[in-house]
Amino acid sequence: MISSTLYAAKRRSSTALVRDKKLHNLFLLPASQTRDKDALTEEGVASVINELRMYFDWVICDSPAGIERGATLAMRHADEAIIVSNPEVSSVRDCDRIIGLLDAKTKVAEDGGRMPKHLMITRYDTDRAKTGDMLATDDVVDILSVPLIGVVPESKDVLKASNVGLPVTLSDENSPPAKAYMEATRRLLGENIPVTIPEEKKSLFGKLFKGRAA
Ligand SMILES: Nc1ncnc2c1ncn2[C@@H]1O[C@H](COP(=O)(O)OP(=O)(O)OP(=O)(O)O)[C@@H](O)[C@H]1O
Numbered sequence: 001m002i003s004s005t006l007y008a009a010k011r012r013s014s015t016a017l018v019r020d021k022k023l024h025n026l027f028l029l030p031a032s033q034t035r036d037k038d039a040l041t042e043e044g045v046a047s048v049i050n051e052l053r054m055y056f057d058w059v060i061c062d063s064p065a066g067i068e069r070g071a072t073l074a075m076r077h078a079d080e081a082i083i084v085s086n087p088e089v090s091s092v093r094d095c096d097r098i099i100g101l102l103d104a105k106t107k108v109a110e111d112g113g114r115m116p117k118h119l120m121i122t123r124y125d126t127d128r129a130k131t132g133d134m135l136a137t138d139d140v141v142d143i144l145s146v147p148l149i150g151v152v153p154e155s156k157d158v159l160k161a162s163n164v165g166l167p168v169t170l171s172d173e174n175s176p177p178a179k180a181y182m183e184a185t186r187r188l189l190g191e192n193i194p195v196t197i198p199e200e201k202k203s204l205f206g207k208l209f210k211g212r213a214a
């Protein structure tokens, strides 16, 4: 039944949905590909999202970084938000401003509600956090005061996956970043599981070598 619903969405929608080659219940809708970034209007985005809402369990609006129009358009009609931050001061500062907009410039906020928010920290490097080169997860959570939904470690598996045109969750489901994304998804769906930071298993040789170098 799921696929017939999705086909219905594709047939009836005035939009250009593209079915993902691997995940048959995932459809993609590219935003404006023209140079004219003003091609998207607020009314247009609202009508597309409201149409897609009728046919899909989740409509995920990816947003450009920063607080420009693209970001405010993407967040405007959201029911909940996942704020993605690198553990770096500049990224955390950007997210802080986004949180302000989520609480002021969205339909939910204008209707007197409060946008449910989740924080995802990505490209996290335990060693660099320990030496103070990067913020620790607790610091990011303290600054932003948004509950953590997941911590994705920095990993070469992400680039490897991107080079073969796959999400890391499909290219290597046992890799630390894939596990982190899958766990975050389960939390988003309401499961109550503690947030862990999946790490590469280091070989005994690696551990000894690291110990000596330190
Ligand atoms: N966990 C990770 N480990 C290593 N590299 C990563 C990780 N996550 C993302 N990257 C790399 O960082 C770069 C940017 O990632 P991504 O496109 O997800 O970020 P973005 O903030 O959405 O960027 P944009 O603003 O361009 O949309 C990519 O080259 C990607 O391969």
Ligand SMILES: [Mg+2]
Pocket (backbone or CB within 6 Å): 062, 063, 064, 065
């Ligand atoms: Mg992006």
